[in-house]
Amino acid sequence: SYNNLWGVPLSLARCAATCEFGIFEIGMNHPGEITPLAKMVRPHIAIVTTIAPVHLGYFGSIADIAKAKAEIFDGLEPGGTAILNRDNEYFDFLKQAALDAGAKKIVGFGEHEAAEARLVSCELGKDKTRVTADISGQRVSYEIGAPGKHLVINSLAVLAGVAEAGGDVSIASLALNNWQAQKGRGAQHELTMAGERAVLIDESYNANPVSMRAALENLGNVKPEGKGRRIAVVGDMLELGEQSKEFHRSLLQPVLEANIDVVFAVGDDMQALWNDLPVKLRGAYVLNSDELKGPIVEAVRPGDVIMVKGSLGTKMGPLVDALLTHFG
Numbered sequence: 290s291y292n293n294l295w296g297v298p299l300s301l302a303r304c305a306a307t308c309e310f311g312i313f314e315i316g317m318n319h320p321g322e323i324t325p326l327a328k329m330v331r332p333h334i335a336i337v338t339t340i341a342p343v344h345l346g347y348f349g350s351i352a353d354i355a356k357a358k359a360e361i362f363d364g365l366e367p368g369g370t371a372i373l374n375r376d377n378e379y380f381d382f383l384k385q386a387a388l389d390a391g392a393k394k395i396v397g398f399g400e401h402e403a404a405e406a407r408l409v410s411c412e413l414g415k416d417k418t419r420v421t422a423d424i425s426g427q428r429v430s431y432e433i434g435a436p437g438k439h440l441v442i443n444s445l446a447v448l449a450g451v452a453e454a455g456g457d458v459s460i461a462s463l464a465l466n467n468w469q470a471q472k473g474r475g476a477q478h479e480l481t482m483a484g485e486r487a488v489l490i491d492e493s494y495n496a497n498p499v500s501m502r503a504a505l506e507n508l509g510n511v512k513p514e515g516k517g518r519r520i521a522v523v524g525d526m527l528e529l530g531e532q533s534k535e536f537h538r539s540l541l542q543p544v545l546e547a548n549i550d551v552v553f554a555v556g557d558d559m560q561a562l563w564n565d566l567p568v569k570l571r572g573a574y575v576l577n578s579d580e581l582k583g584p585i586v587e588a589v590r591p592g593d594v595i596m597v598k599g600s601l602g603t604k605m606g607p608l609v610d611a612l613l614t615h616f617g
Contacts, residue, residue, distance in 0.1 A: 290316070291314065292313075292314040292315055292316035293316055293322075293326075294322070294325070294326065297313060297315060297326045297329060297330065298329060300313055301313070301329060301330065310454060311330075313330045313332070315327060315330065315361060317344075317357055317358075317360075318343075318344035318347055318528065319344075319347050319357075320347075320348065320353065320356070320357045321357070321360070322357070322360075323357060323358070323360035323361050323363075324360040324363045324364070326364075327360060327361045327362070327363050327364025327365070328363060328364040329364070330364055331364050331365075331366055332361070332364060332365055332366065332369065333365075333366045333369045333370070333454075334369060334370045334371075334372060334450055334453050334454060335361045335362060335364075335365050335369065335370070335371050335372070335387070335392075336371075336372040336373075336446050336449075336450060337358050337359075337361065337371070337372070337373050337374065337383055338374060338443055338446060339374045339377050339499065340354055340355045340358060340374075340377050340378075340379040340383075341354075341497060341498065341499040342354070342497065342498050342499070342529065342532075342536065343497040343499070343528075344528045345528065345529045345530045345532065346527075346528040346529055346530035346531075346533070347528065347530075348530075351379075352379075352382075355379040355382055355383065358383070359382070359383055359386035359387075362386055362387045362389075362390035362391075362392065363390065365387070365390055365391065365392055367391050368391070368392075368393040369391070369392055369393065369394075370392065370393065370394040370395075370396060370453045371383070371384070371387035371392045371394070371395050371396070372396045372397075372398060372406075372446050372449050372450055372453070373387070373395065373396070373397055373398070374397070374398060374399055374442070374446070375397030375398060375399040375400075375401035375403060375404035376399035376400055376401050376404075376442070377399075380397065394453070396425075396449050396453060398442070398445040398446045398449050399442060399445065400442075404445075405424075405425050405449065406422065406423070406424050406425065406445040406446065406448060406449035406452075407422060407423045407445070408420070408421075408422055408441060408442065408445060409421040409422055409423055409428070411438065411441045413436050413437070413438065413507075413510045414436060415436065415511055415512070416434075416435070416436060416477060417432050417433060417434055417435065417436065417466075418432065418433045418435070418436050418437065418438075418440065418441055419431075419432050420432070420433060420441050420444065422444075422445055422448065422462075424445070424448045424449060424452055424458050425449070425452050425458075427452075427458055427459075429448070429458055429459055429462045430462075431444075431462035431463060431465050431466065432465065432466040433465050433466070433468060434465070434466055434467060434468045434469050434470075435468065435469060435470040435475055436475075436507055436510060436511070437475065437503060437507045438503065438506065438507075439499075439500070439503040440475075444465055447461070447465075448461055448462060472491060472494075473491055473492070473493045473494025473495075473606060473609075474491075474492065474494050475490065475491070475492055475504075475507075476490075476491045477489065477490055477491070478491065478612075478613060480589065480595075480612060480613075480616035480617075481616055481617055482589070482590075482591055482616055483591070485591030485592070486514075486591065486592075487517065487589055487590070487591060487592060487593040487594070487595065487616070488511065488593070488594045488595070489595050489597070489609065489612055489613070490504075490507070490508065490511070490594065490595065490596040490597070491597060491609045492504045492596060492597060492598035493597050493598060493599065493605040493606045493608070493609050494601060494606070495600055495601050496523075496524070496526045496598050496599050496600045496603075497526055497529075497600075498526060498529070498536045498539070498540075500598075501523065501526060501540060501543075501598060502540070502543045504596055504598045505521060505540070505543040505544060505546075505547045505549065505596075506543065506546075506547055507596075508521060508547055508549065508594065508596040509546065509547025509548055509549070511594045512594075513592050513593060513594050514591070514592035515591065515592040516590070516591075516592055517590065517591065517592020517593040517594060518550035518551055518590070518592075518593050518594075519547065519548060519549050519550050519551075519593075519594050519596075520549070520550065520551045520552075520553070520572070520588070520589075520593055520594065520595040520596070521544060521547075521549045521551070521552050521553070521596050521598075522552075522553040522555070522581070522585060522595060522596065522597040522598070522605070522608060523540070523552065523553070523554055523555070523559060523562070523598055523599060524554075524555035524556050524559060524578060524598070524599020524600065524603035524604075524605045525537070525555065525556030525557065525558045525559050525599060525600055525602075525603045526558070526599070526600050527600040527601075527602050527603065528600070529558075533558045534558050534561040535561070537558045537559050537560075537561040537562045538561040538562055538565055540562050541562060541565045541566065544562075544566070544570070549570065550570070551570060551571075551572040551588070552566055552570050552571065552572055553572040553573050553574075553581060553584070553585055553588070554573075554574045554575075555574075555575055555576070555577070555578045555581060555599060555603055555605065556576065556599070556603050557576060559574075559599075560574065572584070572585075572588060573585075573588075577604075578599075578603060578604045578605055578607060578608055579604075579607065581608060582607065582608060582611040585608055585611070585612065586611060586612060586615045586616075589612065589616070595612070597609050597612075
């Protein structure tokens with residue numbers, strides 16, 4: 290990872306003296322981690338993509354997560370710009386924090402009618418998304434080389450950043466068509482069996498309640514072929530603290546809304562979801578992902594769409610590898 294106390298200074302050290310622009314990710318899972326990194330980077334433009342219950346086990350509340358994310362403004366250059374999610378309930382808090390830190394301009398992005406980088410429409414496809422947006426008064430239409438509403442919203446922040454840096458928003462939007470989801474973060478693979486195929490969506494790198502809901506929604510937008518089914522293979526979302534089981538249980542509604550046909554569940558906390566699932570949706574439940582390799586390989590049929598997702602510590606990646614190995 291290049292977003293932590295080792296990765297950020299390493300990225301800075303590798304940045305050539307001739308660079309005109311630099312883009313750095315600053316991450317955290319504890320309070321106080323962003324401030325020293327932000328002061329190293331000293332951004333002219335700071336983007337906060339969202340505030341969500343991620344690493345909640347290390348914080349007292351989601352409000353505390355918002356405070357920790359606001360630490361990025363501790364390093365913001367005087368007169369800098371803050372780009373914030375206008376749809377998030379902590380927008381006003383972050384806006385004030387940025388202004389108090391000396392930000393000269395606040396740019397909102399999202400679906401909110403007051404957002405400067407606003408989503409006009411989007412059409413989610415199987416392997417790409419068509420988007421129309423208004424970026425500070427400029428109407429642009431573009432495609433993202435992967436499906437997912439969450440990617441669309443993040444693309445608005447990217448284009449807002451381009452606009453604030455003085456770049457060409459039209460050219461930048463065209464470049465998004467070449468973007469492809471990465472391994473563990475939405476990459477799609479074709480599984481072959483007896484001359485037919487199934488689709489595997491690899492979301493195995495990590496998970497939290499927001500990204501899990503987004504992945505389930507994305508699975509719901511992919512239409513299986515023939516008699517194929519939508520299969521969700523979901524593992525524990527870690528570091529959620531005392532509310533962990535409730536967060537896992539709350540996934541039932543997204544599962545139902547996405548018309549998932551079969552659910553395979555992994556981990557102690559994911560049992561909360563498993564217990565509430567209608568019997569007809571139950572594939573298998575195990576405590577360790579290794580126990581699921583055989584059952585998931587046996588379960589796949591032609592036409593299926595399989596999505597695998599869970600926190601890194603739940604080790605969902607080997608399930609993806611097992612499917613790719615067996616089905617080539």
